[in-house]
Amino acid sequence: MPRMNLAEFTCNVQPSYIEDRSDPSCHEYAFAYKVTIVNTGAVSAQLIARHWMITDAMGQIEEVRGLGVVGNQPLLKPGERFEYTSWTRLNTPHGTMQGTFFCMTEDARLFEAPVPVFMLARSQSLH
Secondary structure, eight states, X not given: OOOOOOOOEEEEEEEEEEEXXXXXXXXXXXXXXXXXXXXXXXXXXXXXXXXXEEEETTOOEEEEEEESBTTBOOEEOTTOEEEEEEEEEESSSEEEEEEEEEEEETTOOEEEEEEEEEEEEOGGGGO
């Protein structure tokens, strides 16, 4: 009999270029990203920490680790969602970002919620 995944968060990201925080003449390109996390599992669980890998067009990788997201460690019941917006800066007009949220169920079982790779791109740089 297949085992049901009791703890699961599904993550979606919507990135956008931030013109007023960017300065292409200084190779500074700012990007916002809106993250939606949904508890698609069968038990309540809390997001404890994050790990992001941000890669610019030259292949330079910056890793960001920390507790929670934007000062929160949301506890989500099954079906609940949490959204937040943050931002990052690249030295190139495009790159990628991917990550992992480290989570824990109410009965102290650890699990990871992957954030699939997504593009950070200044629209003019792709033409």
